[in-house]
Amino acid sequence: MMQSKRFWSAALGQPLVAATLAISLLTGCNATNTTKATPNEQFQAALDDAVERGLPAVSVRILGRNIDYSGVAGSSDLESGEPVTLNNRFYVASIGKTFLAATLVQMAADGLLDLDDPIKVWLPDSITSRIPSSNQMSVRMLLNHTTGLYDFQNDGDEWDNVFLNSGPERQWKQADVLPFFLDKPLHFKPGTDYSYSNTNYVLAAMIVEVVTGDNVQAAIRNRVIEPLGLTHTLHGDEAIGIPGLVHGYYNDDGEKFDVYPWYNHYGLADAGIQTNAEDLANFLLGLLKSDLVVTDQMREEMLQASKLGNPSSTYGLGININPIPQNSDVIYTHSGKDPGYQANMLYVEGKDTVIVLCASGSFGDYDVLYQELLMAIFTLLEDLQND
Numbered sequence: 001m002m003q004s005k006r007f008w009s010a011a012l013g014q015p016l017v018a019a020t021l022a023i024s025l026l027t028g029c030n031a032t033n034t035t036k037a038t039p040n041e042q043f044q045a046a047l048d049d050a051v052e053r054g055l056p057a058v059s060v061r062i063l064g065r066n067i068d069y070s071g072v073a074g075s076s077d078l079e080s081g082e083p084v085t086l087n088n089r090f091y092v093a094s095i096g097k098t099f100l101a102a103t104l105v106q107m108a109a110d111g112l113l114d115l116d117d118p119i120k121v122w123l124p125d126s127i128t129s130r131i132p133s134s135n136q137m138s139v140r141m142l143l144n145h146t147t148g149l150y151d152f153q154n155d156g157d158e159w160d161n162v163f164l165n166s167g168p169e170r171q172w173k174q175a176d177v178l179p180f181f182l183d184k185p186l187h188f189k190p191g192t193d194y195s196y197s198n199t200n201y202v203l204a205a206m207i208v209e210v211v212t213g214d215n216v217q218a219a220i221r222n223r224v225i226e227p228l229g230l231t232h233t234l235h236g237d238e239a240i241g242i243p244g245l246v247h248g249y250y251n252d253d254g255e256k257f258d259v260y261p262w263y264n265h266y267g268l269a270d271a272g273i274q275t276n277a278e279d280l281a282n283f284l285l286g287l288l289k290s291d292l293v294v295t296d297q298m299r300e301e302m303l304q305a306s307k308l309g310n311p312s313s314t315y316g317l318g319i320n321i322n323p324i325p326q327n328s329d330v331i332y333t334h335s336g337k338d339p340g341y342q343a344n345m346l347y348v349e350g351k352d353t354v355i356v357l358c359a360s361g362s363f364g365d366y367d368v369l370y371q372e373l374l375m376a377i378f379t380l381l382e383d384l385q386n387d
Contacts, residue, residue, distance in 0.1 A: 040069050042380050047073035050373040057084040057246050057360040058373065061277035063285075064353025066384050070278060074360070076246040078258075089232055089245045089274040090358035091263045092343040093336030096235070096273040097201050099283070100216065101143045101302060101318020102293055103223045104204060108139075109298050112211050115140040115317075122207045130182040136190040139207060142200040143317040144306045150184035151197035152177055153270070168261030171237055172268050174205045174216070194309035198270035205269030216269050224293055228286040233275040236267020245274050248340025251364030259340035271338060277356045284345050285354055287319075288332055303332070337362050342370055351385055 037045065047058050050073065057074030076084040108115045113122065119137045120128045128134040131149070141147045152159050159180050163172075181199045188195070205216040212219050217235040225233050232244070239245060247260040266272060275283070286292050287299070294302065302317040314320050322331045329350035336343050343358040357377065359370050 039067060039380070039384050040071070043069050043377065044071050044073070046373060046376045046380065047071050049376075050369055053369055054365055055359055055361050055369045055373070056249050057088075057090075059084065059086065059088065059090060059277040059356075059358045060377065061281040061356040062353070062377070062381065063281060064348070064351055064355075064381075064385070067353070067381065076360075077260075078247065078249065084246055084360075086278065087232060087244065087276060089234065089239075089276055090343060090360060091245065091248060091266070091271075091274050091338070091341040092280065092345075092358060093271045093338040093341055094198075095280070095334050095336040095343055095345060096269065096271040098287070098318040098334050098345075099220050099224050099235070099273055100201055100204055100208070100269050102287055103216075103220050104139065104143060104208060105294060105298050105302050105317060106223050107208070107211060107219075108301075109295065113139065113207070115143070115301070119203060119207065122210050123203065127178065127182070127206075132186050133190050138191075139204065140317070141190055142204045142207075144194075144313070144315055145196045145200055146192075146194055146306050146308055146313075147190050147197070147200055148186035148188040148193065148195060149197045149199045149203075150181045150186070151195075151199055152180035152202070153198045155184075155197075156180075163262070171265060174202050174209070174269060177202050177268065192308065194306060194313035194315065196315070201270040202268060208269075217267060217272075224283070227292045228283055230275065230279040230283060233273065233279045233283070235274075236272045237265050239274050240265050246360045248360045248362070249366070250339035250362060251366045254364065257339075263338070263340060271336065277358050280343070280345050280356045280358070281354045284332070284347050284356070288347055339363065342367075344374065353381070353385070355381070 043060065043062070047060060050058055055074060056078055057076055059072045060069065062069045070086055072084045072086055074084050076082050076088050107113060116138045118135055119139060119142065120135055137147045208216045208219050217238055220235050234242065245260065245264050247258050248263060250257045250259050287294065302319060303321055305314045305316045305321050307313060314322050320333045322333060324331065327350065329348060331346055331348050333344065333346040340362055341360060342362045346355045355377065357374055
């Protein structure tokens, strides 16, 4: 067994930036308290501390050996000061990719398509003729990021400028993104390397819509959200007019902006999901430990990393499979971050433990506070599960 408080830092490859905070929480919330706090009180104290130090709102769900905890802290809207609740939704950015990948894997098992189909089988020539080497790209390559496609969000500034200046009322469709990556050179020949690209999942969503004849939101709802009973989970324009999404705050060189108007209906399939911590934990557990969404054979398909690139990619189909060499454990995980919001979901196989953290602040100081909270949670959990 690894030394106490070392497992989680090794798991994520990060220093224990919050170890001092976590250890202080073991004996309660103030220096005069000589009674050891309960585990739930320790976790709640960590959330409260993160909010006191500047995070607008946080929500946590932890379920595993010696722990069953749900907690929140902060305000769902800093202007009104309304407290966040367990039912409030957070936009979870790229974690939406796991929902889409599970949908496509299920569709393939149903015989609606083959994961090794070239994308030219499903996308029109007007698109594929403007993607270099598209005849060598498969659906599987889209899902494990081995196409080499230009990332419309991170390989240039054009998307950021247009997204912001188009205004919050615009409801983006998958096809609206095409001008931001068509005719762009590839990073490498398809199937020879790994490079994370949001473009892959926009094209994957377009394939879902061609195959089903319906929008991608409907496919994800019918194949993932409803079978798992995720009652606080919405995708894209499903959320229009439905209250409950926390406001998200973006730190731009010390100036903070409320991005809620842009993301309360964002539906591009590289992201698009709004959910609460409870639903997100149930999603990950349902995906990995039940047959409600995928069978064992389908799950095996999802959990095969390409192992391309240097270092070798640990990304499967919409999910990371991170082995922990120190104790032969495995962590299944995905994270997400966009302006105003960030989240992590993790399942630790050897500890049979799921951890979800959602926050309504990103970039700048928000990122520091978020990482410190994440590591404080890991440190407390290590102490608890080593007892």
